[in-house]
Amino acid sequence: MLGGKLPRIDGPLKVSGRAVYTSDVSLAGMLYAVPVRSTIAKGRIVSIDAAAARKLPGVRAVYYRGNLKPFFRSAPPQGFSGLIDEKRPPFEDDEVRYYGQYVAVAVAQTMEQATAAAAAVRVRYTTDAHNVDRHLVAAKPLETESQRGDADAAFKSAPVQVDQTYVTPDEVHNPIELHATVAAWDGDSVTLYETSQAVMNHREVLRQMLGVPKENVRVVSHFLGSGFGGKLWPWTHSILAAGVAREVGVPVKLVVTRQSMFEAVGHRPRTQQRFRIGASRDGTLQSIHHEYLNQTSVLDDYKEECGESTPFLYSVPNLRVASALSRANVGTPTAMRGPGAVPGLFAMESAMDELAIALKMDPIELRRRNEPKLDESSKLPFSSRHLLECMQVGAEKFGWARRDPRVGAMKRDGLTVGWGMAACAWGAMRDNAQASVEIRRDGTAQVKTATQDIGTGTYTVLAIVTSEATGIPVDRIDVQLGDTALPPGPISGGSWATASVIPAVSSAARAAVQALLGMATSGPSAPFKGAKPDDLQLVNGRVSRKSDPSAGVPLGDVLARANVRAATGSGQSSTTIGGEESRKYSLHSFGAQFAEVTWQPETARLRVSRFVSVIDAGRMINPKPARNQIEGAVVMGIGMALFEEARYDKRYGAPINSNLADYIVSTNADAPPIDVTFLDYPDKVLNELGARGVGEIGLAGTAAAITAAVHHATGVRVRELPVRIEDLLRA
Template identity: 65%
Template sequence: MTVSPAGSSVPRIEGPLKVSGIATYTSDFNFPGLLYAVPVCATIGSGTIAGLDTSVAGSMPGVQAVYHRANIGRIYRSAPDEGLGTHLDERRPPFEDDVIRYYGQYVAAAVADTYEQAIAAANAVKVTYDAKEPDVRDQLEPEGQPNLDGERGDPDAAFDSAPVKIDQTYSTPVETHNPIELHASVAVWDGQDFTLYETTQGVVNHRDVAAEMLGVPKERVRVISRFLGSGFGGKLFPWPHSFIAAAAARDLNRPVKLVVSRDMMFQNVGHRPRTQQRIRLGAGSDGKLVALMHDSLNHTSILDDYQENCSEATPYSYSTPNFRATSGLARRNVGTPTSMRGPGAVPGLYALESAMDELAIALGIDPVELRLRNEPNKDEGLDLPFSSRHLVECLAVGAKRFGWSGRDPRVGSMRKNGLILGWGVAGCSWIAERFAAQVAVDLRDDGSARVATATQDIGTGTYTVLANVVSEKTGIPANKIEVVLGDTNLPPGPISGGSMVTASVIPAVSQAIESAQQRILMAAIETEGTPFYGLEADALAFSGGIVHRKNEGPERGMAFEKILAKAKARSTSGLGKAEATFGSEDRKFSQHSFGAQFAEVTWQPEIARLRVSRVVTVIDAGRIINPKPARNQIEGSVVMGVGMALLEATEYDARFGAPINNNLADYMVATNADAPQIEVTFLDYPDRVLNDMGARGVGEIGLAGIAAAITAAVYHATGVRVRNLPVRLEELLA
């Protein structure tokens, strides 16, 4: 196998493990003496526990314990964090008090020898409640005064006097992440140390939180997440079930496995909150924005303040002298919301880009052209230049590939094979930042390399991308590079969130490789029998795995593994460390990725059948390290976007507070049959402000804008503007 530099489509290096079933996902870990924990979930949405009777459950076959507030043992609160240091979204430890604040809240947990015994015992726990009427209303009103998130100019006056105005409110429903892999914890306690096998997108953060909540030093907790059956943000931060498993393992001195069931996935492990967003656009008759206001609300839980940050992308999307963004929270009897793929920007851009489409129609200007007319030459929110912004080119390339010039803007005017066509477009963007990262790289005497960091591959391709990066920088073929992730014993790596892992690890990998290579040069000059014995290290160079004199080519040099062998060293190890840019106050550039989404829907009014038939996506996300998984991320996002636009919504029963469609039949995600023809283009402009390779991440941007493009297409096909997602066929029946 040859070198696999960045830009080459290396197939997933862990693929064979996954398709053969060898890959160990969290719930695949089993240990001698393993016990199974099954939580008991509240069957009211608000109130208090009046009585909890475990006498029957506790004496059932195989039952080892039934835990609740009185006997779970101490689980501390993790103190509030700054940024995303030691973070969890639902901060109340399980069973902390007798108050029920959302349907499904854990009130007890049965632990037994088998899973079936634990379920039977959990069902036999008798809980009585003093129930109150839960509040799960869809309509949101802010609690207190909304936050002012950004302002420039005088938006009210400019809007009032604008010749053309759009003033609309858009809402997005509760969306549940629904990765195929259920959340799970397998907790092992040896009397001193915890080893926690977790479905987590952040082993280091999970370790730090768990240490605080279990009341032990960090070095007493090891968290492992080798493979993840996806998370979509739902597994970024720890959830209460993890501490039930750990506390049970500590109390029983036996390993405990707890797998969250699919219905609990709708209650106990977060969701994208409901959002309600008022967008006001004022424009001149030339289409230039004179005012933009984005007032957003999202629901949160009774105890936690989860901000969806809907206006994240709004200040820099378009040029406008007058701008304001506000946000507010409305408390509901729901589990705590959390990040879901593209938090903030995804619902926010649905609203903003829908309003831009409405403005284009009001002005009689093509929606692509309207965006071009409002292209900013800097980030007007931060008053900083963009590190690299190519939205205009994304729109131009997308329009060409989609055939946008053939669009007839009249509603219902386009047809193909007897179906009415609708075409829509939207822009998209996502942050391009780095978290702090440390990476170790070993160069070994068999010509192989090992790269290790405590980040994790959540299914996005991090294993493979790291192999690409190391291959490019060392000249070692990807199949000779061992990538080790998902273990807090490794140098601390970033959470898999914000599409930042690739960008974050690259500088640390570079540094680690330089360090490991420098030690090989040292070995070369200090080892008799190498051609370089006795030279100065700075007279040598390292090219494509070959050590050679700087004044000679690598063809007269020696492979690094031979130098290691002559030095009788198995390997040299280098450690690289890179700082975070995320949250930095001191910045010279606005750093974002951009893109354009073009969508085609087909509409058959005679049978009320609406399908997304075609999507063209053009993404400007820096240099693409591995096009194969990168394309896979965008395609997956587009399919998820079909679900967001047309299908997905968690429905809460108003009387019981229960998320009632808590399964994969009644909560509809897009199926394969719903996936449109998808064409993805990457512009591939390196963004060297972010790292030396110019690479950003692509895990989230593909979901931004797609719902707005689809709903714009639905309007074009049907004449119905749906401002409350998802689009239901009953809204199109009239």
């Protein structure tokens, strides 16, 4: 089963519409809340006139600062608990700091009525000059994040130099499922049905902001119509829904609009990265100097860690990574698939490609010559690094040897063909997790942990792991996730949910089996009385002596004879942060991305026509959804490279293309054949099965591989994403 190709066990529920997503939750007497969005980006609210709105049909109430019980702020987080990016609770003051900030909320019997009421609320403002400038300016002097040697001096004396600035735009997660909250109070306790990638964290933040004890908040998120990081931490609509529901005394549903998805639930911030590389004529790197800014909001310090991969990806004696924030009147940014590394690697791998061209060297050869023996920033060995093999396998699959490096030299079917490649990396980590497994009389098992399946296949992976440990077939295993009533589980982010939860579930499953075998050997009616549990085994739902597998007893009989409902076990995993592994090893996944574009110069038409991705991310527990993750990330990477950008109207300060027709993402027609290979080297440092996550790494390096291919085809080097037709008309 491990390493097999099991379809998602939740697939039938999803394709038949029986999977209940958050906005599907419908409770008796439920009202709908629709926020009123500010139509200025900076200023103060002078007055709010809700008289007309209150008179509309079905309207129950309109709330704003002054008539809704205030919320508390959440205290600074501890580890991965208590995290929230936009920290200001709704209605805390009369200041407007970004376009679309919630200034009031209408509550009515139907969503249409609440929408009409929200539109009828008249808000007067005094406006101040806002800043949504595309050019980023550091709010404070840059701070050094990583340094060795003398990057400046080594760059100046290097015979070959690249010094360029790369820009990535404000990108919006845009999962198809809108953010939503359904809040239902029962006395002083509230249940929140949430679109959440982290129910435990959500509970911690909400209980603080609502000012109620932890046990009074339950957060449920059974299925997610994807999140891409945007649903990791709570946003203001969730607090608003809970507060409004407390006020009106009946359940309240709040579904964020697509327009608000661009304003008030985070985005990947704009980055501006100066990248300098100095090298010897033989390609040996002498200096890397990475200075970057990322945009954040006025109140919150969201940091896009663009320098995450820079210090360890290549061997270089002199290095400096430094950064600062740039403030603007935009909603608070947040983590988006591969935060930091994805925009960072666009800069770094583009600069490497430009260096290879300056050196007249094959870009794979350049990287091969600078392969480090260890992580030169931490001086630790890599737990498992096979980047060279990724590039070698990728080159073979792609046919890289046939590449003619001259711009525009390769043709096929009347089109110009361009090829490009990039390396990539993403951190490997494990977080704390607890799980319980119950083996029941009917021969089924139930697994419980409060992590989430955000569409990545966690339900299926945990069924496989439990099956592996218990011998109970996957179709007899019930996996329960996404509920704070379950044993605490990790966030579904950072690609570490799988690695984190596997040890907990495996040990819980083994503990449950041990409990069962213990019952088989002791007690008045035990079938193997006198035997040692270690002499027994559980195979295909039957307990037998290892020495005599044919004489087995169904596990249900064992439980029945002991008069026990179920055999249970619990297990836990510990975080790698500050742990022994991270003091001994540099923990990362690696990969190589190869892109082919076709280019029609006459019409400036560019398409990605082929993609090869080779990933070194430990052992694949279930390669089918893992491949799906890489394919999806590559499709997203095509969007990052060629399409996606939230455009702010400089006069209004509004993200003006806040819909899916004007903010374009890849369609099926833009998705080429994608060849995914996993090297499948187990990383046993991380867990016993050697598994790491693959949710993010497929997006890392992808845009750089595509823009390298664009350059190869057209001669145009695009350093500010996305690549646009107007850039290519220069070719």
